[in-house]
Amino acid sequence: MTATAPQMRILIIEDDRESADYLVKAFREVGYIADLASDGEEGLSMAETGDYDVLVVDRMLPKRDGLSLIGSLRDKGNRTPVLILSALGQVDDRIKGLRAGGDDYLPKPYSFAELLARVEVLSRRNVGPAEETTYKVGDLELDRLSHRVARGKDELTLQPREFRLLEYLMKHAGQVVTRTMLLENVWDYHFDPQTNVIDVHISRLRSKIDKGFERPLLHTIRGAGYMIRDGIR
Amino acid sequence: MTAFGKLIRTTAFRLTLVYLFLFALFAASLLAYFAWNTRRLITEQITTTVNVEIGEITSIYNRRGLHGLLTTMGNRALRPGANLYLLTAPNGQALAGNVGSLAPGVMSVQGWSETAYRRIDDQDKTDHRALVRVAEMDNGFRLLVGRDLEERRRLFGIVAKAAQWSILVVVVLGIGGGIFVARRVLHRIDAMTGTTRRIMAGDLSGRLPVGRSGDELDRLAENLNAMLERIEALMTGLKEVSDNIAHDLKTPLTRLRNRAEEALARSGSEADYRAALERTIEESDGLIRTFNALLMIARAESGQARGNMDDFDGADVANGIHELYEPLAEDDGMTLQVKTAPSPVHGNRELISQAVANLVENAIKYGKPDAGVEPMKADAREILIEARREGDQVLLSVTDHGPGIPEGDRKHAVERFVRLEASRTLPGSGLGLSLASAVATLHGGELRLGDAHPGLVATLVLPARAGGSDRLAAQTQDVPQKAA
Numbered sequence: 001m002t003a004t005a006p007q008m009r010i011l012i013i014e015d016d017r018e019s020a021d022y023l024v025k026a027f028r029e030v031g032y033i034a035d036l037a038s039d040g041e042e043g044l045s046m047a048e049t050g051d052y053d054v055l056v057v058d059r060m061l062p063k064r065d066g067l068s069l070i071g072s073l074r075d076k077g078n079r080t081p082v083l084i085l086s087a088l089g090q091v092d093d094r095i096k097g098l099r100a101g102g103d104d105y106l107p108k109p110y111s112f113a114e115l116l117a118r119v120e121v122l123s124r125r126n127v128g129p130a131e132e133t134t135y136k137v138g139d140l141e142l143d144r145l146s147h148r149v150a151r152g153k154d155e156l157t158l159q160p161r162e163f164r165l166l167e168y169l170m171k172h173a174g175q176v177v178t179r180t181m182l183l184e185n186v187w188d189y190h191f192d193p194q195t196n197v198i199d200v201h202i203s204r205l206r207s208k209i210d211k212g213f214e215r216p217l218l219h220t221i222r223g224a225g226y227m228i229r230d231g232i233r
Numbered sequence: 234m235t236a237f238g239k240l241i242r243t244t245a246f247r248l249t250l251v252y253l254f255l256f257a258l259f260a261a262s263l264l265a266y267f268a269w270n271t272r273r274l275i276t277e278q279i280t281t282t283v284n285v286e287i288g289e290i291t292s293i294y295n296r297r298g299l300h301g302l303l304t305t306m307g308n309r310a311l312r313p314g315a316n317l318y319l320l321t322a323p324n325g326q327a328l329a330g331n332v333g334s335l336a337p338g339v340m341s342v343q344g345w346s347e348t349a350y351r352r353i354d355d356q357d358k359t360d361h362r363a364l365v366r367v368a369e370m371d372n373g374f375r376l377l378v379g380r381d382l383e384e385r386r387r388l389f390g391i392v393a394k395a396a397q398w399s400i401l402v403v404v405v406l407g408i409g410g411g412i413f414v415a416r417r418v419l420h421r422i423d424a425m426t427g428t429t430r431r432i433m434a435g436d437l438s439g440r441l442p443v444g445r446s447g448d449e450l451d452r453l454a455e456n457l458n459a460m461l462e463r464i465e466a467l468m469t470g471l472k473e474v475s476d477n478i479a480h481d482l483k484t485p486l487t488r489l490r491n492r493a494e495e496a497l498a499r500s501g502s503e504a505d506y507r508a509a510l511e512r513t514i515e516e517s518d519g520l521i522r523t524f525n526a527l528l529m530i531a532r533a534e535s536g537q538a539r540g541n542m543d544d545f546d547g548a549d550v551a552n553g554i555h556e557l558y559e560p561l562a563e564d565d566g567m568t569l570q571v572k573t574a575p576s577p578v579h580g581n582r583e584l585i586s587q588a589v590a591n592l593v594e595n596a597i598k599y600g601k602p603d604a605g606v607e608p609m610k611a612d613a614r615e616i617l618i619e620a621r622r623e624g625d626q627v628l629l630s631v632t633d634h635g636p637g638i639p640e641g642d643r644k645h646a647v648e649r650f651v652r653l654e655a656s657r658t659l660p661g662s663g664l665g666l667s668l669a670s671a672v673a674t675l676h677g678g679e680l681r682l683g684d685a686h687p688g689l690v691a692t693l694v695l696p697a698r699a700g701g702s703d704r705l706a707a708q709t710q711d712v713p714q715k716a717a
Contacts (some may be wrong), residue, residue, distance in 0.1 A: 191587040
């Protein structure tokens with residue numbers, strides 16, 4: 001996040017004191033405003049009154065559980081993006097969470113890098129060029145309608161999957177995208193491969209869009225994932 | 234609760250009481266119908282007899298006059314078991330007959346009536362009842378002919394007694410039968426209860442007694458035994474898993490701890506600490522992955538994932554996984570091929586995808602040909618993902634040409650955390666095949682490991698979706714039509 005951007009406001013609704021404090025501290029360290037609610041009722045009233053960009057909601061909360069909290073927010077027309085944190089990490093739980101009105105679902109334990117990347121993608125402040133038909137990063141251009149990709153004057157030939165991978169990365173240009181996010185959004189798999197299967201796809205894509213060009217656009221963010229952006233870090 | 238209290242509380246006994254009541258009601262109404270009909274029949278008979286006699290007597294009077302009438306009545310009245318006769322003058326004086334006394338006013342009413350009476354020659358001074366008809370003759374004389382109702386009364390008594398007895402017998406037999414049945418059931422239920430108590434107390438090897446009659450209780454017992462069998466297997470599995478977890482997770486945890494300790498002890502540069510911390514995170518990520526895989530297996534085995542099943546084509550899964558893993562295989566010097574035919578299945582797509590992914594990962598990791606094997610076949614570095622239908626089964630198989638798994642080890646290889654000797658040095662949790670197997674079991678299928686001469690062919694055998702073949706076949710037929 002650049003210094004000039006308005007600070008992102010995050011509400012964390014989590015009853016476990018230790019992980020809640022850790023999250024608040026970590027979000028503040030990256031320059032966000034992070035508030036904390038420690039039960040479902042408090043969380044609901046804070047979410048309704050405060051103007052937050054993203055809510056991070058634990059699924060199991062005292063007084064009112066996470067899914068019912070989201071349901072009641074949505075019933076009142078509050079569309080604030082919600083990321084659900086849950087110890088129940090399986091496919092059906094994820095589907096239940098998303099059905100209840102959550103926008104993303106992250107099973108515990110998670111890495112903060114993963115959470116941060118997802119929160120940034122979710123945030124309303126960072127609504128990217130979602131509806132645009134062409135994405136542009138530096139001299140790389142992707143046309144979503146004609147499926148053409150060009151870097152500078154060179155036309156690039158991408159496989160369909162490579163195209164979708166690049167499309168997702170460019171939609172979230174300037175944001176960190178994790179391997180799991182790619183697997184979920186580009187391949188629609190929600191399991192956890194034991195191997196670095198995504199890295200191989202990325203390196204193939206990289207060889208097509210960055211190889212032979214002076215300025216790399218597809219960056220690896222250590223310990224987190226990938227990011228496409230113009231300019232040096 | 235007393236033994237008797239328990240007995241009368243059984244369903245069998247209560248049902249018996251209900252039936253008993255119904256049967257008693259039935260018997261009573263049957264007897265009542267019988268009694269009523271008999272009574273009607275007797276009354277009819279009396280009426281007919283009396284009418285005939287009045288006719289006869291009247292005609293005698295018409296032919297032979299009063300004298301003849303008196304003689305005839307005297308004769309008839311003296312016959313043994315005779316009917317009742319009485320002839321009165323218009324002033325009410327009795328002229329002939331065998332009736333001593335009547336209820337007052339009977340003679341003044343013409344037609345039928347029921348009355349109390351006494352015969353002239355009656356020894357006992359008790360009243361009897363009779364059904365009588367009074368007819369007036371043209372000279373003002375009145376003639377009464379009637380018949381005693383004793384017969385009817387006696388018959389009624391017999392029926393009433395029969396009713397009493399039959400109801401008594403029904404009740405006694407019913408209660409007796411009820412107690413017998415209830416005791417039999419109770420006895421068997423008690424035996425079952427005893428066994429379940431033992432099982433609850435922790436002895437999971439206990440089984441319910443199954444009789445030979447094959448009745449509903451036996452079937453229940455058989456089903457409960459099957460359930461117990463499954464519970465025992467699950468418990469044993471769980472115990473094995475927790476033992477294995479304890480053992481297999483301890484190792485990486487120890488490693489983790491040692492590294493952290495080592496990094497602390499060696500006061501190195503910031504870069505050293507950073508590297509150590511990164512390694513720590515990597516290691517814990519691996520641990521988390523292992524836990525996730527374990528949870529997933531547990532889910533699949535407990536059948537909880539059944540909620541998310543839908544219809545899809547196994548060929549799509551094979552193609553999807555091929556697309557995902559093809560670059561990885563190539564980087565590893567292998568080629569990943571896919572061959573698909575319509576394979577309709579009903580299941581959890583996510584889990585089946587993961588199972589196939591695990592098989593492919595295994596093939597990439599362990600399916601490299603042995604360097605020593607000569608001559609090396611041309612396709613030795615090829616891995617083939619295949620989806621096809623065979624009868625009512627769908628086969629999703631992954632074939633490699635590596636060293637394979639010796640036949641004796643195959644069953645063992647599917648167990649959790651088992652990593653065969655050859656693979657010990659490679660990274661992995663040892664859960665891939667277990668998950669694939671659990672997924673197959675969840676769908677009512679199995680994981681088959683076979684020999685690819687050389688190599689391993691791992692096949693997920695799933696039940697094909699019924700009726701799915703026609704639709705898919707129709708789809709494939711459509712394609713050439715469109716092309717033409």
